[in-house]
Amino acid sequence: FLSKVVATRRLLPDSQARLERQENIDLVQWQGDNTMPRDQLLKDIKGAEALICMLSDKIDKEVLEAAGPQLKLVTTLSVGFDHVDLKTAKEKNIKIGYTPEVLTDATADLAALLTLAAARNMKQGIDAVQNGGWQDWRAAWLCGHQFTGKTLGVVGLGRIGQAVAKRLGAFGIDRLIYWGRTKKEGVDGELVSMDELLKDSDFVLVCCPLTPDTKEMFDYEAFKKMKKNAIFVNISRGGVVKQDDLARALKEKLIAGAGLDVTTPEPLPLDDPLQSLDNCVVLPHIGSATFETRETMCGMMIDNVLAVLEDKAIPYELKR
Ligand code: 8YV
Known part of the structure; x- marks a missing residue:
């Protein structure tokens, strides 16, 4: 049985390949170069158990509610989390994953x-x-x-x-x-x-x-x-x-x-x-943009997703 995971972007090559290899994941991923349009996200997130997102995705109450009660994890390609509605996530028991230190x-x-x-x-x-x-x-x-x-x-x-x-x-x-x-x-x-x-x-x-x-x-x-x-x-x-x-x-x-x-x-x-x-x-917000760092950040998001799908503690959790 497959778990739906939504990703608002493609990841760096090694991580992308790793994500695609996961046999237990039904991956719904935005393939465009631009930000996943909000109406698409609101539609795609329905039924997802985990969301892989980035800074330019506004993860507010509307998005979290559109997902449905099975959403367990929002994991972001950033150390910053001001784009995520932490309060609603907490109320809904949704874990937040992020990428500290490596960047x-x-x-x-x-x-x-x-x-x-x-x-x-x-x-x-x-x-x-x-x-x-x-x-x-x-x-x-x-x-x-x-x-x-x-x-x-x-x-x-x-x-x-x-x-x-x-x-x-x-x-x-x-x-x-x-x-x-x-x-x-x-x-x-x-x-x-x-x-x-x-x-x-x-x-x-x-x-x-x-x-x-x-x-x-x-x-x-x-x-x-x-x-x-x-x-x-x-x-x-x-x-x-x-x-x-x-x-x-x-x-x-x-x-x-x-x-x-x-x-x-x-x-x-x-x-x-x-x-x-x-x-x-x-500069166009490229602080963490090195191949090494971004690949590591992508890997951390996948580690978080795999852990949550197995009902394990996620390794890179934002503790609140
Ligand atoms: C983002 C950043 O990772 O980590 C942060 O908070 O601002 C950047 O490193 C990058 O913009 C992609 O979301």
């Missing part, structure tokens, strides 16, 4: 890349080379900001935040300060107030989850408190930033630059004010 290095690498790119005017540099702006050499042309002796402020010094701090430490960062709910033991950094972090940091790195507390915490007032030479980097969720305020702050040169892997909405529309700012580097 720390890949995401921290990308955060370092974005910090460097924003600090060293990579967007203007590439544009100059490609569009004829590289004509002459001037001493001050495309000068950016160096790390040596500077202060790094991390908002949310969890696993990823610490891994980014380690990477940027190698570039000469002198002082690490952070803001968060708890003091981190064994970390060579200082827990400070948000005001202090904004005032003292040369690089502000956002690595915290999106919650009602962190929603739009970076607004015009926050950017106004930052240094004029500050570089703002966000690899968490677009929702922690009031994006129009960020665009305004960059335009008015309240801060020097920004590097973003996450925006609101995603994809970022071509006519969004951030697109035309040469001091804002935007």
Whole structure:
């Protein structure tokens, strides 16, 4: 007898093959390159025992109810879970699977890349080379900001935040300060107030989850408190930033630059004010996108599915 499993995407090759090999699974999988349309998900999820989903799928009450009472697991290809209605899932006794830890290095690498790119005017540099702006050499042309002796402020010094701090430490960062709910033991950094972090940091790195507390915490007032030479980097969720305020702050040169892997909405529309700012580097939410990491993440989702179908504890469960 077959268990229905819905996947809103294809997985990486090894994991895809493994999923297709499972003889006890009736796999219903979206094959398109784009996000599985919501009406399709609402239809397909009916009768499913497990759902394999991703960040761009909104797993709200309507989806969980459309599934029916046999749904046991929602497992997501992410460490973030702000796209899942945890409250309804709990009420319905649906387990949540996620992919912590394995994406720390890949995401921290990308955060370092974005910090460097924003600090060293990579967007203007590439544009100059490609569009004829590289004509002459001037001493001050495309000068950016160096790390040596500077202060790094991390908002949310969890696993990823610490891994980014380690990477940027190698570039000469002198002082690490952070803001968060708890003091981190064994970390060579200082827990400070948000005001202090904004005032003292040369690089502000956002690595915290999106919650009602962190929603739009970076607004015009926050950017106004930052240094004029500050570089703002966000690899968490677009929702922690009031994006129009960020665009305004960059335009008015309240801060020097920004590097973003996450925006609101995603994809970022071509006519969004951030697109035309040469001091804002935007990447399309690819923090965990390395072959190694994504294959591992896909494998974890399958481990979760196989466990739940055998009524076993799932190995990568979000404990609530
Ligand atoms: C996602 C992410 O995995 O893990 C997260 O929370 O934001 C990314 O690593 C990726 O966008 C696919 O959902």
